Amino acid sequence: MERISWHQYFMAQTHLIALRSTCERLTVGATIVRDKRIIAGGYNGSVSGSAHCTDAGCYVIDNHCVRTVHAEMNAVLQCAKFGVPTDGAEIYVTHFPCLQCTKSVIQAGIKKVYYAKDYKNHPYAIELFREAGVETVHVPLDEDALALVHKLE
Numbered sequence: 001m002e003r004i005s006w007h008q009y010f011m012a013q014t015h016l017i018a019l020r021s022t023c024e025r026l027t028v029g030a031t032i033v034r035d036k037r038i039i040a041g042g043y044n045g046s047v048s049g050s051a052h053c054t055d056a057g058c059y060v061i062d063n064h065c066v067r068t069v070h071a072e073m074n075a076v077l078q079c080a081k082f083g084v085p086t087d088g089a090e091i092y093v094t095h096f097p098c099l100q101c102t103k104s105v106i107q108a109g110i111k112k113v114y115y116a117k118d119y120k121n122h123p124y125a126i127e128l129f130r131e132a133g134v135e136t137v138h139v140p141l142d143e144d145a146l147a148l149v150h151k152l153e
Protein backbone atom coordinates (compact mmCIF):
# COMPACT_ATOMS: atom_id res chain seq x y z
CA MET A 1 0.00 0.00 0.00
CA GLU A 2 1.29 3.43 -0.98
CA ARG A 3 1.35 5.92 1.82
CA ILE A 4 0.82 9.63 1.38
CA SER A 5 3.61 11.90 2.72
CA TRP A 6 2.98 14.20 5.70
CA HIS A 7 3.30 17.26 3.47
CA GLN A 8 0.78 15.97 0.96
CA TYR A 9 -1.55 14.74 3.70
CA PHE A 10 -1.74 18.21 5.26
CA MET A 11 -1.75 19.99 1.90
CA ALA A 12 -4.59 17.82 0.55
CA GLN A 13 -6.54 18.49 3.77
CA THR A 14 -5.92 22.23 3.27
CA HIS A 15 -7.34 22.09 -0.26
CA LEU A 16 -10.35 20.12 0.99
CA ILE A 17 -11.03 22.82 3.62
CA ALA A 18 -10.76 25.48 0.88
CA LEU A 19 -13.79 23.90 -0.80
CA ARG A 20 -15.91 25.30 2.08
CA SER A 21 -15.00 28.86 1.07
CA THR A 22 -17.96 31.18 0.52
CA CYS A 23 -16.14 33.94 -1.38
CA GLU A 24 -16.20 33.60 -5.15
CA ARG A 25 -13.12 35.74 -5.69
CA LEU A 26 -10.64 33.26 -4.23
CA THR A 27 -10.91 29.82 -2.61
CA VAL A 28 -8.42 29.61 0.23
CA GLY A 29 -7.75 27.00 2.91
CA ALA A 30 -5.45 26.84 5.95
CA THR A 31 -4.50 24.06 8.35
CA ILE A 32 -2.57 24.60 11.57
CA VAL A 33 -0.44 21.62 12.54
CA ARG A 34 1.42 20.84 15.75
CA ASP A 35 3.52 17.73 16.28
CA LYS A 36 2.06 16.22 13.09
CA ARG A 37 -1.49 16.73 14.39
CA ILE A 38 -4.09 19.00 12.83
CA ILE A 39 -5.17 21.46 15.53
CA ALA A 40 -7.30 23.83 13.41
CA GLY A 41 -8.55 24.52 9.92
CA GLY A 42 -10.00 27.58 8.25
CA TYR A 43 -11.29 28.86 4.93
CA ASN A 44 -12.13 32.36 3.77
CA GLY A 45 -15.73 33.08 4.63
CA SER A 46 -18.04 35.57 6.28
CA VAL A 47 -18.25 36.31 9.99
CA SER A 48 -20.35 33.59 11.66
CA GLY A 49 -24.06 34.28 11.15
CA SER A 50 -23.52 37.01 8.54
CA ALA A 51 -24.41 36.89 4.84
CA HIS A 52 -22.15 34.88 2.53
CA CYS A 53 -20.59 36.32 -0.62
CA THR A 54 -22.15 33.38 -2.48
CA ASP A 55 -25.64 34.66 -1.44
CA ALA A 56 -25.23 38.43 -1.08
CA GLY A 57 -22.32 39.06 -3.44
CA CYS A 58 -18.83 40.16 -2.51
CA TYR A 59 -18.45 43.42 -0.61
CA VAL A 60 -15.65 44.96 -2.60
CA ILE A 61 -13.63 47.96 -1.40
CA ASP A 62 -10.43 48.94 -3.24
CA ASN A 63 -10.62 45.72 -5.25
CA HIS A 64 -10.68 43.54 -2.08
CA CYS A 65 -13.65 41.61 -0.71
CA VAL A 66 -13.99 42.86 2.88
CA ARG A 67 -16.83 40.50 3.81
CA THR A 68 -14.59 37.54 4.57
CA VAL A 69 -12.32 36.52 7.39
CA HIS A 70 -9.27 35.01 5.70
CA ALA A 71 -8.51 31.30 6.02
CA GLU A 72 -5.35 31.75 8.12
CA MET A 73 -7.16 34.16 10.47
CA ASN A 74 -10.09 31.77 10.83
CA ALA A 75 -7.71 28.94 11.73
CA VAL A 76 -5.82 31.08 14.27
CA LEU A 77 -9.08 32.42 15.74
CA GLN A 78 -10.47 28.90 16.06
CA CYS A 79 -7.47 28.19 18.29
CA ALA A 80 -8.14 31.38 20.26
CA LYS A 81 -11.81 30.50 20.67
CA PHE A 82 -11.09 27.05 22.05
CA GLY A 83 -7.86 27.87 23.89
CA VAL A 84 -5.46 25.85 21.75
CA PRO A 85 -1.83 27.06 21.77
CA THR A 86 -0.38 27.97 18.37
CA ASP A 87 3.14 28.76 19.59
CA GLY A 88 5.69 26.76 17.60
CA ALA A 89 3.02 25.38 15.27
CA GLU A 90 3.16 25.17 11.47
CA ILE A 91 0.56 26.26 8.94
CA TYR A 92 -0.35 24.83 5.53
CA VAL A 93 -2.05 27.24 3.14
CA THR A 94 -3.33 26.97 -0.43
CA HIS A 95 -2.01 30.49 -1.21
CA PHE A 96 0.90 32.57 0.07
CA PRO A 97 -0.54 34.65 2.95
CA CYS A 98 -1.55 38.29 2.49
CA LEU A 99 0.11 41.00 4.56
CA GLN A 100 -2.52 41.02 7.33
CA CYS A 101 -2.46 37.23 7.67
CA THR A 102 1.34 37.26 7.62
CA LYS A 103 1.34 39.53 10.68
CA SER A 104 -1.24 37.38 12.49
CA VAL A 105 0.60 34.14 11.71
CA ILE A 106 3.83 35.62 13.11
CA GLN A 107 2.08 36.99 16.22
CA ALA A 108 0.48 33.60 16.85
CA GLY A 109 3.98 32.12 17.16
CA ILE A 110 3.67 29.96 14.06
CA LYS A 111 7.16 29.02 12.89
CA LYS A 112 6.71 27.55 9.42
CA VAL A 113 4.44 28.29 6.48
CA TYR A 114 3.91 25.70 3.75
CA TYR A 115 2.12 27.20 0.76
CA ALA A 116 0.91 25.50 -2.42
CA LYS A 117 0.65 28.54 -4.70
CA ASP A 118 2.37 31.87 -4.92
CA TYR A 119 -0.20 34.64 -4.63
CA LYS A 120 0.81 38.29 -4.92
CA ASN A 121 3.63 37.51 -2.47
CA HIS A 122 4.05 40.91 -0.85
CA PRO A 123 7.71 41.98 -0.41
CA TYR A 124 6.89 43.29 3.08
CA ALA A 125 5.29 39.96 4.03
CA ILE A 126 8.44 38.17 2.87
CA GLU A 127 10.56 40.63 4.88
CA LEU A 128 8.42 40.20 8.02
CA PHE A 129 8.61 36.41 7.81
CA ARG A 130 12.39 36.61 7.40
CA GLU A 131 12.75 39.02 10.35
CA ALA A 132 10.63 36.75 12.54
CA GLY A 133 12.58 33.66 11.52
CA VAL A 134 9.46 32.08 10.02
CA GLU A 135 10.41 29.77 7.18
CA THR A 136 8.17 29.75 4.08
CA VAL A 137 8.29 26.59 2.00
CA HIS A 138 6.65 26.01 -1.38
CA VAL A 139 4.76 22.68 -1.28
CA PRO A 140 2.59 22.27 -4.38
CA LEU A 141 -0.32 19.83 -4.15
CA ASP A 142 0.85 16.65 -5.83
CA GLU A 143 -1.39 15.00 -8.45
CA ASP A 144 0.00 11.61 -7.43
CA ALA A 145 -1.29 12.16 -3.88
CA LEU A 146 -4.78 12.90 -5.25
CA ALA A 147 -4.59 9.79 -7.43
CA LEU A 148 -4.21 7.78 -4.21
CA VAL A 149 -7.55 9.16 -3.01
CA HIS A 150 -9.24 7.96 -6.19
CA LYS A 151 -7.71 4.54 -5.70
CA LEU A 152 -9.73 4.18 -2.48
CA GLU A 153 -12.98 4.22 -4.43
Ligand SMILES: [Zn+2]
Pocket: 022, 023, 024, 025, 053, 057, 058, 059, 065, 066, 067, 068
Ligand atom coordinates in the same frame (compact mmCIF):
# COMPACT_ATOMS: atom_id res chain seq x y z
ZN1 LIG B 1 -16.29 37.80 -1.29
Ligand SMILES: [Zn+2]
Pocket: 070, 071, 072, 097, 098, 099, 100, 101, 102
Ligand atom coordinates in the same frame (compact mmCIF):
# COMPACT_ATOMS: atom_id res chain seq x y z
ZN1 LIG C 1 -5.06 36.97 4.35
